[in-house]
Amino acid sequence: MKVLHIITGLGVGGAEQQLRLLLRHLTPRCDVVTLTDPGPVADGLTADGVRVVHLGMTGNRDLSALPRLTRLIRAGGYDLVHTHLYRACLYGRLAARLAGVRAVVATEHSLGDTLMEGRRLTPGVRALYLAGERLGSTTVAVSATVAGRLRRWGVPPSRIEIVPNGIDLERFRFDPVARHRTRRRLGLPDGAYVVGGIGRLTPGKRFDVLVRALALLPEDCWLLLVGGGPEEHVLRRVAHEAGVADRVLLTGERPCVPDGSPGPDLPSLTSAMDVLASPSPEEAFGLAVVEGLASGLPVRYASCPALEDLPPHTAPGARRVPGGVAEFAAALAGAREAGPGPRTAPEAARHYCVGRSAARLMDVYAGVLTHPLSPVPEGVTAV
Numbered sequence: 403m404k405v406l407h408i409i410t411g412l413g414v415g416g417a418e419q420q421l422r423l424l425l426r427h428l429t430p431r432c433d434v435v436t437l438t439d440p441g442p443v444a445d446g447l448t449a450d451g452v453r454v455v456h457l458g459m460t461g462n463r464d465l466s467a468l469p470r471l472t473r474l475i476r477a478g479g480y481d482l483v484h485t486h487l488y489r490a491c492l493y494g495r496l497a498a499r500l501a502g503v504r505a506v507v508a509t510e511h512s513l514g515d516t517l518m519e520g521r522r523l524t525p526g527v528r529a530l531y532l533a534g535e536r537l538g539s540t541t542v543a544v545s546a547t548v549a550g551r552l553r554r555w556g557v558p559p560s561r562i563e564i565v566p567n568g569i570d571l572e573r574f575r576f577d578p579v580a581r582h583r584t585r586r587r588l589g590l591p592d593g594a595y596v597v598g599g600i601g602r603l604t605p606g607k608r609f610d611v612l613v614r615a616l617a618l619l620p621e622d623c624w625l626l627l628v629g630g631g632p633e634e635h636v637l638r639r640v641a642h643e644a645g646v647a648d649r650v651l652l653t654g655e656r657p658c659v660p661d662g663s664p665g666p667d668l669p670s671l672t673s674a675m676d677v678l679a680s681p682s683p684e685e686a687f688g689l690a691v692v693e694g695l696a697s698g699l700p701v702r703y704a705s706c707p708a709l710e711d712l713p714p715h716t717a718p719g720a721r722r723v724p725g726g727v728a729e730f731a732a733a734l735a736g737a738r739e740a741g742p743g744p745r746t747a748p749e750a751a752r753h754y755c756v757g758r759s760a761a762r763l764m765d766v767y768a769g770v771l772t773h774p775l776s777p778v779p780e781g782v783t784a785v
Contacts (some may be wrong), residue, residue, distance in 0.1 A: 403767070406480040408471070408494035410487040411439035412454070414512055414630065414655040415602060416689050417486055418443040420567050425452055427568075427760035430482075430767070436473065437467065437490055442655070444654035462489060468497055475501035482767055485538075487511060488519055488781065495537040504774035506538040507766060509565070513548050514671040514684040517606060532556060539770040542763070544687045547707035563766050566708065567687050568756030574669045574696035576745035584666045584674040588626070595623045595738055598675030598699070600668070600690035601682065603631030604651075608704075610640050611681040611727050614726055617644040618731035623738075628671050630655040672697035677737045680704065681723075692754050695720065698745030702733045709750060717750035719743060 407425070412418050412434075422443055425432050434452055436444055437459040444454045456473065457469040475483060475497055482505040485494035491508045498506045512519050521527060535541055535557055542565045543549035549562050590596060597616065601607045609627055616625045627637070627650070634652060641647040653671065672678070678694030680703040688706030695701060700719040703709070709717050723733045 403481050403771075404479060405430045405432045405482045405484055405767070406475060406478060406494065406498075407432055407434045408437070408483065408485045408490045408497075409434065410437050411441065412436045412444035412447070413439050413441035414443060416567075416687075417509075420511070420689070421486055422446055422450065423568065423570060423756055424760055424763065426450065427756050428613065429565040429764065430630070430738075433478065435471065435494075437493065459489075459493075468493055468500075471497040472500045475503060481505060481696060482507065482771060484509070488521070488531070491538075492534045495534050499537050499775070499778050504539075504777065505770040506775065507540050507542060507770055508535070508538050509542040509544065510548055510552060510686070511544055512686045513543075513551050515551065519682060520604060520606060526681040528555060529571075535561075539773070539775055540766060542766060545707035546711045548686050557691070563769075565759055565762045566754055566764060567689050567692070569689070569693055569696050569751065569754055571696055571747055571752060571755050574672060574693055574751075575747070576698045577670070577673045579590065583672040584670045584672075585677030587666065588653075590624060590651075590674070591622070593622060595620075596626050596675045597623060597678075597734055598626045598628065598672065598678045598694070599680065600628045600672075600678070600693065601680070602629050603627070603632060603633040603637060606682060606684065607633075608681040608683065609633070609637055611730055612679055613637055613640045613646065613650060613729040614644055615679075615731040616646045616649060618728070619735060623649065623734075625650045626671065626675060627652045628668060629653075637715060668693070669697065672699060672727070675699055676693060676742065677702065677734060679730060679734060680706065681726075691720070692751055696747045696751040698743070698747060700737045700740070702730065712753060713749050715749075716753065717748050719748065720750070 434454045437457050440456040447454050483498035483503050485491040485508040495506055540562050540563050544567050550562050552562050599609050599612050642648040678699045678701045680691050683704045685705040688708045690699050691706040692701050694707050702721050702723050709720055723729050
């Protein structure tokens with residue numbers, strides 16, 4: 403089987419890193435096309451031996467990308483096309499059908515109640531999404547919560563499959579040596595209690611809640627934010643205004659798989675933390691929370707479908723925090739007061755091992771190949 407994955411960009415982000423991790427566990431030969439931004443994840447995929455093509459799309463309305471993508475798919479002789487993220491799903495599904503591919507899968511990574519990939523879910527966005535969805539075989543939801551949102555949008559249940567995000571449990575296993583080394587490298591004082599946050603620094607992640615909560619915690623508490631994004635300067639300003647700038651560390655983008663970047667990778671940074679906090683009120687899965695659990699951390703979160711889809715006993719160290727700054731400050735203080743537990747992954751983290759997700763995705767591939775789409779009518783072409 404030969405599969406082409408099409409994704410909007412390959413900068414460091416959850417969907418992008420999830421694609422790289424999955425490709426390490428899928429058996430078919432896979433190539434990748436990125437419409438824009440061949441960033442660090444593209445370099446990592448190339449290092450893994452995956453062929454990556456940058457389409458050079460200049461914007462959402464660059465219609466010249468469609469015939470280029472169609473020709474590329476046709477020349478590649480792919481059995482199946484798998485698209486990721488909004489723009490790639492729109493262009494990729496159409497190009498695949500025009501190229502004659504009759505097995506087309508799309509993964510919905512980030513559909514929230516009001517936002518998708520940071521864009522407002524206007525009637526126009528929804529209509530365009532549904533028009534593109536009809537061109538595919540199956541839409542993969544990363545959680546039961548996302549599957550429910552797709553059904554409410556009008557996607558037929560028969561066209562939805564759930565394949566949760568996966569994590570590399572072994573890489574996130576708590577490492578006391580990495581903890582000591584990373585905390586020393588970051589300049590953390592001995593005995594510091596480290597609150598961690600992981601994700602893109604965007605308004606929707608609400609990391610400002612953690613910065614302000616830090617001001618309500620004892621002075622030996624620190625905040626370690628792992629990720630890059632447009633809100634970095636805003637968070638630094640909030641930290642100065644709250645009087646905690648000297649206790650807030652921002653690491654920038656960090657890979658979750660080895661790629662030769664300087665500085666500690668994400669698993670080393672989770673080993674350095676004492677608690678993981680996620681104040682984002684709207685998530686499609688909650689990958690950062692699951693990664694924290696895999697490192698044996700207690701977690702405090704506002705939204706995490708990955709946990710909400712499982713029985714509570716599978717993640718005894720996880721607590722949902724309704725509310726804002728004061729509530730998160732109280733929850734983090736309570737986590738500290740409870741003391742450190744064993745740094746072992748609970749059942750919830752093991753449920754989301756990447757091998758299990760890859761096997762489930764292979765079942766989806768087998769299903770859509772067994773029931774191919776109807777051919778595109780003759781005379782319909784993009785080139």
